[in-house]
Amino acid sequence: MTMLIARRFLLAIITLFIISLLVFIGIEALPGDAATAYLGQSATEESLKALREEFGLNAPAHQRYLTWLGNFLHGDMGESMARRKPVSEVIGNQFRNTVVLAVAASIFGIPLAIVLGVLTGLTRDKWPDFVLSFLAILGMTLPGFVTATVLVYLFSIRVKWFPAIAMVPSDASVSEVLPTIILPIITLTLVMTAHILRLVRTSMIDVLAGDYVQMAHLKGVPLARVIFLHALPNAMLPTINVIALTIAWLLGGVAIIETVFNYPGIGKLMINAIGDQDLALVQAIAMILAGIYVGVNLIADLLTLFLNPRLRTMRR
């Protein structure tokens, strides 16, 4: 068990290391560099040279990578070249804003998905399942910007209930931010619910067909008890990983929704940073998002192991 956990941790760290290398190579492949992106049209030979000198862009690539890695391991994410500020300072509030958005969507989305997933699983092929499954396909497949735009049309143009864009400075307090981001939260909740609902449904159908559930039925155990104490805990097990993946995916793709609502989050920052070829900033954002992905998956794996005694003795 301990070996297993240690192995998982080691793999996660190796994965993160490879990610940092891949992202570095990716940004190196971009034409020009941060100096040309920063100076734009006004670039002259001398100013470019001075700027490159200042940010150490003249060193060979492997040396710059190692410098970056060394600093990063010491908790120093470097300096944003385009913004002339430490990366941690640039990211701080924007990251918090995205987390606020994601957490709010999870608080509504996950319980909703479980309840609706159980409902659709129980009413398989009858109309509630039919309607909800179709809505789930819509929620899951429609691009975030389509869902968001339709919601803006309905709830901030037709009826003026919620603001269409999040007009907040990036360092506003959470209580200031929340009222402006009701529509982004709804958008994210819809997408999230749709993803998880489908899996809970499938899982529920599988579990309900199991012997022990049939047995409980035959023994005359009340239906609610069968569902919530016998079926649901087992049906939840395989969904843990998908919930993890969904959260991680939402963090990666949330940039689109942030852009639609002009919300100062880390996803929108990522898009801008690529445009500016702000290497240190892109690297840091990539590491944070990938780190969350790896971390959330690790937690999900360990949680599944913990909850399912049968897996504990298995290798890998």
Added chain:
Amino acid sequence: MTADTQVAGQSVVIKRRSPLLETWDNLRRSWSGMIGLTLIVLHLVLALISPLIVPHDPLEMNSKNRSVAPSMEHWFGTDKLGRDVFSRSLVGGRVALAVTVLATALAMTWGGLSGILMGFLGGWVDEVALRIVDALLAIPWLLVLLIIVSAFGTDAWIQTLTFGFTYGYTMIRVARAATLDYVTHDFVLSARARGERKQTIVLKELFPNVRDVLLVDGAMNWSWMLLGFSSLSFLGFGVPPPTPDWGYMIAINREILANQPWAVFGPALMLSTLIVGINLFADAFAKAMGLDRSQGAPV
């Protein structure tokens, strides 16, 4: 396909229908699958003939007709530059379809073969490749796409390669997992014992078995690619204007959402029907193949 089997001294001919026909029979019974297939076919036909049937030139601007509401003349109204939204919506999926269909084939080929090879070879090659795939999967998909198109441009061919590559590595894991189910089977072991070349085993023994899983995953990936393509286009990293594209149309026409919402609804409707169609089809296709589609989130 027919097979002769000797049963108690007499020859019994068992007629088996080809697996392809069987899948089709199953698929036909699923009405959601048929709706999906119909939507896909409609979109493909439209992509082919739309330039011939559009009521207006999709690129023609008309300064007297800016942002007008839907009418008999302009079914979806016009956009900010006075261009006919209906005509633009009809042709706005051509590049998206061409790029994503080609990229899906590309992704299935390289992702599928790499996955099979990894599962087949095992050992350190598999271990190292798997680490790289895992690392790539952990990087936000949007970041990967944005870096590649920023580095190499947004030309349709480059986009095809970009999507083929990016979505290919999500398929590696699927193909590898499917291969691992088969490598220990007798027919592979006996092929190895016979001394078949590795190439033959991969192509003749493993590929046909992994193919079904790949096709199902490919159908799914097609819809994720369309989502990715439109998202890039929405963010302004799509095929360069003036070529109309749904994602970009939605992005720029959002400015007139309040007074001319059809400029957004038109392309959104087209994009949505195609994506939903692909998903309904992919779901039914997986069931018809007897495979439960993997329910994971896109990566």
